[in-house]
Amino acid sequence: MVRLIAQFLAIIFFCQTVFSQVAPDCANAIPICSNTPINGGADGFGMDDFNGGTSSGCLERSLPNSIESNSAWYRFRTAASGQLGFNIGHNSTEDWDFAIYKANDCNNLGEPVRCNFFDNSDFKSFIGVGEDPTGNGNSVHYVDWLEVGPGEDYYLLINNFSNINSGFSIQFTGNIFTTNPTDALDCSIINNLLGPPIAACENETVVLDATTSGATAYEWYKDSGNGYQLIGGESNPTLNILDSAIYRVIVSTSMGSLISDVQVAFNKTPTTAYVMDETLCHTTGMIFDLEFKDLEALGLQNPDDFIVSYHTSQIDADAGINPLPKEYSKNVGQEMIYIRTTSLANPDCYDATVNFILNAIETPQLIFSEEVIICEGTDGIIIGETSPDPNYDYQWNTGEQTPTISVSRDGDYILTVTNSSGIVNCSKNRTVSVRNSDLPSISAIEVEDLRTSNKVTIITKAIGEFEYRLDNGNFQSSNIFEGVAGGMHTVTMRDNFGCGEIIENIVVVGFSPIFSPNGDVLNETWQIEGLSVLNSPIVTIYDRYGKLIMEMTEMSPGWDGSFNGKPLPSTDYWFKLSYVDTDGNRTYAKYLQSHFSLRR
Template identity: 25%
Template sequence: MKKILLFCFIIYSQIGLSQNPNDCSNAILLCGDTDLGITPSGIGTDEFALPGNPTPICYDFRADQVWFRVEIETTGIFSFVLTPDTAQADYDFAVFGPVNDCNNLGAAIRCSSTNPSAAGVTGDTGLNDLETDVNEGPGQLGNGFLQELTVNAGEVYYIIVGLAIGQGGFSLSTSGSADLPPSPTANPVADQDVCDDFGLQDGFREFDFTPLDVDILLGQTGVSVTYHESLNDANIGVNALTFPYANTSNPQEIFVRAIRNDSDCTDYTEFIITVDDTTVVTDADPVIICSENATESFDFETIIDVLVPNSANFNVTYHLTEADAENDLNSQGSSFTATLVEETYFIKVIDPTGLSCEYVISAPLFVANPPAIATPQDLFLCDDDFDGFLNLTLSDQNMEVLNGLDPTLHQVQFYSSSIDRTGNQNALGTSITTTQNPQRIYVRVTENRTSCFEDVAYSITVRPRPVLGVQDDIIVCIDPVAPTRVSVASGFDFYEWSTSEMGANLNAIDIDQPGDYTVTVTNNFGCESSLTITALPSDIATLDDIITEDFRNGDNTAQFIVSGPGEYEFSVDNGPFQNSNFFSGLYKGFHRVRIRDKNGCGTLTQQFVVLDYQRFFTPNGDGFHDYWTFDGLSRFPDAIIYIYDRHGKLLHQMAPEGVGWDGTFVNNPLPSSTYWFTLQIPNKPLVKGFFALKR
């Protein structure tokens, strides 16, 4: 019969290296027709560092590994198959023997390190009757299997298995005609369902499992039985339970180890212990009676089916003390008087059929008064955006509602209707937007410990804010002759300006400076609105430059470059005002420009000159055009004018402030002809031209 043995070696480091099967000295003994599963962990002691243990030629075995000991009972053939849990995990092995101990293993008589993936084979490996080679690998050499062993009774062999590549455990099955030491049989036993000891009734009690030995062995001799809390402990044979033993969890699995007294051959089984029915609740939630009274009567019969499902099938009694309940003494009626002080009563439950364990339920009972809260005052709030509704934080009312109660011990919830509050549904969040005006808010305060509650309600009325019409910007002169009036709608209760002026009727103020002027208006509800009126600056213009184009024979031009905060219009020689600062068709001589601020902040008047000369003159003494002149040249006292005849002879040097040239040379009249001139004004281009003298 094959035995399935499951081993786990993850915790060996906690119990000492002497117990670790990755050491040769602690090799697992293969017994009978073994079929086991195992996950190697750790490399253990380096046996191949000993002089009598040369490293196998196919692999150095310095990875997760496990050792097995094979004791031959009868002469014959020994073979095995190793199958990885994970496909193509690369498990390598080596066989040594026959040997006496782990210090003198000698050279490996079988060694396999074929890589399944490289060789294109499965991860299975071992010894069988089909192969003739005794070594293979590494890499793609071989198929994973080697020639089986011919063995003699009394010989001992060692097998090392190492995980070269991959992960996961493996299963190992032995076969062949040679017999291995016989295994014991750990026969299964039924799970143990027992009742709790009276006392705490906490699902824990003491056990003695030794009476189970008979059922586990079923007549086997020379076999010992131990009980363990974990499969690891059972596999290794450590930490055997001593009796009486108290369970550590409920339910709990117990592992049984059966080991032959004449060898290390073992077998394992397990069973589960359960103390009482894990669905039974013996510590009932407190029964809390929410009442304004100090005492109330309560009948446990009203909730017995909640505490004891199908209570009609049980014998139920009520007691004042736990000792009375456990000992079935001093039974009481089911009704008790609850007070403001918590009292615990005890309910004994007995199954008359004896199939279920009897138990005692602890049932606390007390009266809790509703929380003493306050009704908050109705809220009258000002609208924030003129729509009649408001965003507000309901939790701002918590402190007023709680009336001094600890907010960490109470829950405050808000509802939009009494129906929602009664049904404890659709609770509002801490922040809401009102949906009607006025709106009623329903409040419930619940004490966290008792779930007792008290209800109140209050109203929220959203009052309108003053409506102020938006105003366009106004203009204020920088140096005004008179102040400018700023005003908003009248009829409100109070006005406060950013100038610190305020009053019940002060809807208008006078200003004399540009800037932003804010007024806050309060209506009869005490609600406020603010409006800012911007006063933009304006001022008389500053004339920065006059750009003239002269000497154009009556079509001279002038452009006036101005600066200032205002908007300006222009007039020349009392002509109509125009927006353009450019004028053409100007004759020579003096002119007057007027530059007016369109916002009424003043007019700038300034004289300017257009330079031009006469194209002819008639010095005949009739009083008309008797002199050749330059109008406006008096503005340039440093100007120099030279007059020449057609041959370039200098005839006259004319002063800017003089009356002009009378057409003579050395007091002798010159004849009618064309004459030339040059005009030099500092910092201006030289001007040349000609004119006619007519007699």
């Protein structure tokens, strides 16, 4: 079965009906020149161009036990140096592959220099060499550019694996067409007076030129599907064309007649519909899906016939270069986006007259503290945004509408900050938790087991978060100190939130909470251990009515529980400890106004 190719004419896929050339196998590959768009289709395959081979590059045998399935062959010759690529557009539900060979003989193709065989499970509309025209920089359906020089011959095999195809288009790309826009591909491979097939856009005028030296007459014919018909009144060497058809010229000369045919196809030029501006709230790492605007731009036009691309300048949109990725990373601010709607059949048929504003409104960024402490004894504190934006609106859950407020009670306070543009409101909430913190205070010191090293616990009734330090050591969150030597020490207690600190001198000594002077030789006296580390210590003992019972020094053997030689009753007794401080003043040891029990 041969493959029917409609070169430069859109067939079923592009909603046109024309007569097409036959392109049987590699030996009859259709020549391509210039950068004129190509539109074709494929149905089966003819001779096996790979002589029973199981693979060619990335292509492998398919269901008919041949590398070719539904295939079409093209050939071209480069006439300049540069970067060369192409886009093969097709129905997004179909699976197309390709291989390109650098060769001038179908019998010696060698391995392909570029090849792609990925299935179309992701429903893309393009495969090719170079860059995906949709802006998808990670498409697996694209391979690297070809770097070409003048005079190089290539064969292109396009293969349809899905066995259902609606045709395809080929558009050549690359910087080779920037330096050589009309002759990058050598047209000398086409031996035809009227030149290669022509693809034009609707409302354009195509001029066929059959000027021949020594011509005596010209006759022009047109075949619109019912055979060639003479075009009356046309006898000039040139003919202005307005309709798609196959045209023939017969040139009469003294040596005989020359006959030349050429296909001319006019493709529909798209019209981009009005597209609304977009205003949205910006977030970190924000991505705007430009594909969301495709349906607006296309309006009622068939999305299978056109492609919509987006650009940052009118120049890029007109040239069809530097398309923005559809997943567009949007920064804060307003920018103009230029739209290009392009015919898949012929990329020269496009509309780039429409643009729209894409405006990303900054969502307020709130960085003020979420936790605030009110120190005991203060009137209150200021919370909220201390560097406000004059363009923002501020609303507290208390009803106040200022960036900051003064609070004196604990609780949760919520601030909503809004940046508005038209009907779009970009808001951010932040909750400030306000807590009260007491000033540091020490209510007692506990010393456990007076030894060479002691365990000292700082007791406080204050509510808050505090740190503690013994002498000149480091601050710690625990109120317990291990390994403390007996004697005088300095304790610092401070609030974690800067509400204040307190420094106290403490005395580390030990005493028994109970003693029993009952004649059993055990625990017969009560005394304080560790007085020797103090300067001139004096211990005074009182009954519960405050009556002085006894005074002891570091040399005293202890109290035996008697007063004036008479035993006192079993009950609780109180004591105080004083000593001479470094300034020479007698000082009572704070936090040691404690009591003990006498048991008989």
